Amino acid sequence: MRHGRWRFLLAALVPALVLHVVLVFSPYAQAFYLSLTDWTGVAGEANFVGVDNFVRLGDDSLFLDAVRNNAVMLVVVPIATIGLALFLASMLNGRRPLPGASAYQIVYFFPQMLSLVIIAVLWGFVYNPNTGLLNSGLRAIGLDGLARSWLAEPSLALPSVMAVVVWSSVGFYVVLFSAAIGAIPKELFEAAVLDGAGRWATFRRVTLPLVAESVQVAFVYLGIAALDGFVLVQVMSVGPGGPDGTTEVVGLSLYRTAFTYGKFGYATAMGVALFFAALTLAVLALRWRRDEVTA
Amino acid sequence: MKSPRNPLPQLAMLAWAVVTALPLLWAVVSSLKTDQEILNEPWAPPSSLHFENWSRAWTAASIGRYFFNSLIVVGGALVLTMLLGSLVAYALARYQFRGNRAIYYTFVAAMFFPVFLALVPLFFVVRQLGLLGTYHGLILVYAAYAVPFTVFFLHAFFRTLPEEVAEAAVLDGCSHSAVFFRVMLPLARPGLVAVGIFNFLGLWNQYLLPLVLNPDPDRYVLAQGLAALSVSQGYRSDWSGLFAGLTIAMLPVLVAYVAFQRHIRAGMTAGAVR
Numbered sequence: 315m316r317h318g319r320w321r322f323l324l325a326a327l328v329p330a331l332v333l334h335v336v337l338v339f340s341p342y343a344q345a346f347y348l349s350l351t352d353w354t355g356v357a358g359e360a361n362f363v364g365v366d367n368f369v370r371l372g373d374d375s376l377f378l379d380a381v382r383n384n385a386v387m388l389v390v391v392p393i394a395t396i397g398l399a400l401f402l403a404s405m406l407n408g409r410r411p412l413p414g415a416s417a418y419q420i421v422y423f424f425p426q427m428l429s430l431v432i433i434a435v436l437w438g439f440v441y442n443p444n445t446g447l448l449n450s451g452l453r454a455i456g457l458d459g460l461a462r463s464w465l466a467e468p469s470l471a472l473p474s475v476m477a478v479v480v481w482s483s484v485g486f487y488v489v490l491f492s493a494a495i496g497a498i499p500k501e502l503f504e505a506a507v508l509d510g511a512g513r514w515a516t517f518r519r520v521t522l523p524l525v526a527e528s529v530q531v532a533f534v535y536l537g538i539a540a541l542d543g544f545v546l547v548q549v550m551s552v553g554p555g556g557p558d559g560t561t562e563v564v565g566l567s568l569y570r571t572a573f574t575y576g577k578f579g580y581a582t583a584m585g586v587a588l589f590f591a592a593l594t595l596a597v598l599a600l601r602w603r604r605d606e607v608t609a
Numbered sequence: 610m611k612s613p614r615n616p617l618p619q620l621a622m623l624a625w626a627v628v629t630a631l632p633l634l635w636a637v638v639s640s641l642k643t644d645q646e647i648l649n650e651p652w653a654p655p656s657s658l659h660f661e662n663w664s665r666a667w668t669a670a671s672i673g674r675y676f677f678n679s680l681i682v683v684g685g686a687l688v689l690t691m692l693l694g695s696l697v698a699y700a701l702a703r704y705q706f707r708g709n710r711a712i713y714y715t716f717v718a719a720m721f722f723p724v725f726l727a728l729v730p731l732f733f734v735v736r737q738l739g740l741l742g743t744y745h746g747l748i749l750v751y752a753a754y755a756v757p758f759t760v761f762f763l764h765a766f767f768r769t770l771p772e773e774v775a776e777a778a779v780l781d782g783c784s785h786s787a788v789f790f791r792v793m794l795p796l797a798r799p800g801l802v803a804v805g806i807f808n809f810l811g812l813w814n815q816y817l818l819p820l821v822l823n824p825d826p827d828r829y830v831l832a833q834g835l836a837a838l839s840v841s842q843g844y845r846s847d848w849s850g851l852f853a854g855l856t857i858a859m860l861p862v863l864v865a866y867v868a869f870q871r872h873i874r875a876g877m878t879a880g881a882v883r
Contacts, residue, residue, distance in 0.1 A: 319704070322785035326700040327712065330693040330756055336738075337753035338719050341730035348730060355733075402625055405618035412618055420870050421626045424633060427866045427873075429814035431832040432858055435839045439639075439852070440632050447635050450651040485629060489874055541723070545816050549836050565725050565817075573821065578729045585726035592723050 349586040353579040360579065367583035377584065379559035380567045383472055384541055384591075387479070387563075392536035394480045396529060399487035404517055406488065407495040419492065422485030430482070434549035437478045441465050441550075466552055468560045475546055475561055479539065487532050494525040527603075534599045541592055544569065564588050633859065640852035647848045659849065666853035674827070675834030676857070681744055682819075682830055683812045686751035690808055693752065694759025695801065699789055701760070702767035703775070713764065719757040728821060735822050742825040750818055755808050762807075766800035767793065806873055813862075831858055 349367055353360035371377050402422070406415055425433060440447045441464040449461040464474040498521065506516045522529075544565035548554045555562035555570075564584055572581035639647050640662055642655040667673040701713050731750070732741075740746025770793065778792045794801070816832040823830065829837065838854055866873055 318785050322789075323700055323704060323706065325786070326696040326789075330697045330760075331712065331715075333693065333749060333753045334716060334719070334756065337731065337734065337750055338727065338757070339715065341727035341734055342719070342722050344730035345726050398625075402621060405621045408615075408618050412622065414622075418622045418626055419874070420867065421630055423866070423870070423874060424629055424863060427810070427862050428859060429816065429832050431814075431816050431836050432855060435835055435851075435855055436632055436636055438839060439636070445648050445651050445848075447632060447651060454652060481628070484625070538723075542725075544725075549839065568725055568728065569821075572729050573732075578733075582726075582729045585723070585728065588723050589726045592721075596721060 345582050345585055348579055349583040351579040353582075354576050355578050363579070367580050368587070370580065371583060371587060376555075376559055376562055377564070377567050380555075380562040380564045383561060384543065384563050386472065387476055387540040387543055388537055388595075390476055391479050391483075391540045392533050394476070395483045395487060395536055396532050398480065399484050399491055399532070400522075400525075400529070402484070402488045403491035403495055404521055406492055419489055422488050424485065425482040426486045428482075430545035431549055433478060433482050434546045437481075437546075438465070438550045441474060465550065465561075466557055468557050471551060471557060471560045475543070475551065478546055478550070479543070483536065483539065490528055490532065491525055494528040495521060498524045530599065530603055534596070537595050537599075538592065541588065541595070564591075633863075636852055636859065637856050640849065640856040642849060642852075644848050647852070662849040662853035663857060665847075666850045666857060670838055670847075670850055670854055671829075671834060672831075672838075672854045672857050675829050675831045678744075678828055678834075679813065679831040682747045682751065683809065685744070685748040686755065686812050687805065687809055689748060689752040690755040690759055690812075691801065691805055694756045694804070695763055695794065695797070696789070697756070698760045698763035699767050699793060702764045703793075713760070716757045716760045719754075720761060724754065724817060728817070732821050740822075742823055742828060744828065747819060747823055747828075747830075750822060751812050751815060754818070755812060759804050759808060762804045763797065763800055766797055770796050802872065803875060806869075 348360065350362060350364060351360040352363050352366070406412055406418060412418075428436075439445075443449055443461070443463040443466070446464075448464065452458065452461045462470055465471050502520050502524075503516060506520050511519065542565055543563040547561050547563050547566055548569070551561040553561075555566050564587070568581050568584040568588070571577050571584065635651075638654060639651075641658045641660065643659055646653065646655060697712075697716065701709055735741050735746055735750065738746070740749065774792055774796065775788050778788045783791065814832065815830070816836070819830045819833050823833065826837070835854060835858055838851060
């Protein structure tokens with residue numbers, strides 16, 4: 315049996331480990347070194363340039379646009395999504411069961427099933443200035459003045475993209491929060507009613523504290539999504555990344571710098587910057603969770 | 610006596626249902642209209658049902674080809690991911706040996722790195738191996754990036770399974786691999802289904818990896834094909850064809866979802882509440 319044990323362990327672990335080391339581990343490890351070089355893709359011609367790439371990132375106005383846009387998304391997207399999802403989930407799980415509650419959950423989850431590319435193409439149509447669903451709908455109800463070139467006006471482009479992110483994520487978090495609210499013992503709500511608490515007070519004092527953990531999970535997930543944004547922007551926006559850099563995101567800068575301009579060392583430096591942003595986010599989230607536990 | 614129901618919850622739910630469903634419905638309806646109807650009356654239903662838009666999208670716009678490419682790549686990657694992921698998770702969860710923890714963290718750590726960081730070196734590794742733009746290359750890369758979460762999820766799952774069943778099977782003379790395939794895998798089915806659904810959707814929706822690693826238009830996966838189509842059809846202004854392509858890509862997933870919605874929602878949210 316002992317020989318069989320080792321043979322089984324080797325057979326179980328080695329293929330996956332080889333795949334992991336070659337295609338996942340080594341690219342990540344190489345990235346940190348490449349970000350310190352001026353590599354342009356020619357084998358053997360990567361000169362070590364120290365932190366040069368990172369210094370240049372600080373002067374790269376398009377990259378700084380991307381950082382600013384990702385930062386805006388990092389603030390707006392989680393708050394808007396979680397606020398809306400919490401509102402809908404608490405409406406769905408009120409004191410009395412809502413007729414059609416399960417049908418709503420089915421429909422809300424639809425966007426979660428669709429790939430971001432489909433969502434991007436679809437919303438590209440919705441936002442189309444002449445024939446899109448949004449403008450023609452506004453015109454149909456006499457609000458012609460509100461019709462806009464949603465993706466072409468610099469002040470509207472990023473909010474329009476963010477609206478799509480929120481649209482596509484809310485359903486998932488309604489389902490997640492509904493499960494958390496459903497797990498709260500009914501007696502707690504009944505006690506709140508007996509104490510004369512209104513809807514809002516019940517939500518603040520009973521529901522919210524008891525779903526806090528799910529909300530934290532949601533913040534982390536949406537934060538990670540907000541640091542990305544690549545697919546929507548690449549497929550939907552003018553340029554892409556436009557107009558005038560107003561929808562540029564770090565992932566798009568990286569992709570273009572590497573695979574259009576061939577500046578692979580410089581592009582990888584953007585990847586390293588993105589990694590540290592994600593790491594900071596994760597550390598903050600862990601801290602926050604620990605504070606909650608000890609508080 | 611019941612107090613009258615507050616209408617706010619029902620109204621709020623209905624409003625968001627409309628906001629969610631309307632764009633999807635609009636795309637499906639538009640896919641059955643003529644270009645003229647789409648351009649002139651975006652909200653009106655079609656005068657007659659133009660299913661020929663669908664067949665045009667399927668053949669002339671290559672949606673059919675992209676669909677099969679996706680099926681091959683995602684199918685292959687899913688089988689490989691589940692096989693490797695469950696083997697690694699089981700081996701690490703149920704066997705004690707030196708280096709066990711180190712291997713576990715080597716896999717799991719990958720979940721915390723953004724794929725963008727690996728993108729440039731990965732491109733060159735794949736090119737060096739001669740796998741650029743091939744089905745098997747894409748399958749291997751997809752699987753490599755899906756295995757870490759699969760290991761993480763199933764590792765926890767295999768730990769909860771009772772020790773006694775495996776011991777009894779060993780006493781009955783089962784080999785290690787027979788215990789795994791005949792006893793433990795069937796026991797782990799709920800976990801396998803959940804993570805399998807999660808992986809399928811993740812792989813089916815993959816866009817960044819094929820964009821970089823799969824440059825040959827003949828081998829485009831569905832997501833790539835649709836994105837390319839939305840650019841080229843926009844120029845040729847075959848709007849109905851593009852809506853039809855979109856609908857073909859959307860409908861199977863939504864139908865499958867409605868059929869298995871409970872499982873799917875459980876699988877998807879399981880990823881978050883681990």
